[in-house]
Amino acid sequence: MNVKRLAALCLGLLCTVTLAVAADPVGRHYDASGRYIGKTDATGRHYDASGRYIGKTDSNGRRYDSSGRYVGRETTDGRNYDKSGRYTGRVNSNGREYDRSGHYIGRSDANGRRYDRSGRYTGRTDFAH
Numbered sequence: 529m530n531v532k533r534l535a536a537l538c539l540g541l542l543c544t545v546t547l548a549v550a551a552d553p554v555g556r557h558y559d560a561s562g563r564y565i566g567k568t569d570a571t572g573r574h575y576d577a578s579g580r581y582i583g584k585t586d587s588n589g590r591r592y593d594s595s596g597r598y599v600g601r602e603t604t605d606g607r608n609y610d611k612s613g614r615y616t617g618r619v620n621s622n623g624r625e626y627d628r629s630g631h632y633i634g635r636s637d638a639n640g641r642r643y644d645r646s647g648r649y650t651g652r653t654d655f656a657h
Contacts, residue, residue, distance in 0.1 A: 554656040555640070560649050570656075 556567045566576045572585040583593045589602040600610045606619040617627045623636040634644045640653035 555653045556656075557651065557653050559651045565651070 554568055554570050557565050559565050564577050566574060566582070568574050572587070573581060574583045574585070576582050581594050583591060583599070585591050585602075589604070591599045591601060593599050598611050600608060600616070602608045602619075606621070608616045608618060610616050615628055617625065617633070619625050623638075624632060625634045625636075627633050632645055634642065634650070636642045640655060642650045642652060644650050
């Protein structure tokens, strides 16, 4: 599993459900209460809890919304950019997330659990096998 990619996905699910990142882990996503909030399939397509298509991440890290509009990208080094090419933050190789100013905003662990900047549990991803 690539923790860096998971953390960026978490950023997408937690901040704007329509975003995700390159090489997202295939799996089902849950909030802190254990409620199912969506899934990512093997083709990079993202679905909400009702099964509605909400966007896609292609193999080059480009993200698209449900209408096919480009919304941003993630580079192979974990840097994220919006649709205008502005830097929005990064995820390091340990799963730690930082905003555009370099402030720590949360992390994801190797088991798919997500935590906010204070260390509070915010959800998880159960990976497909």
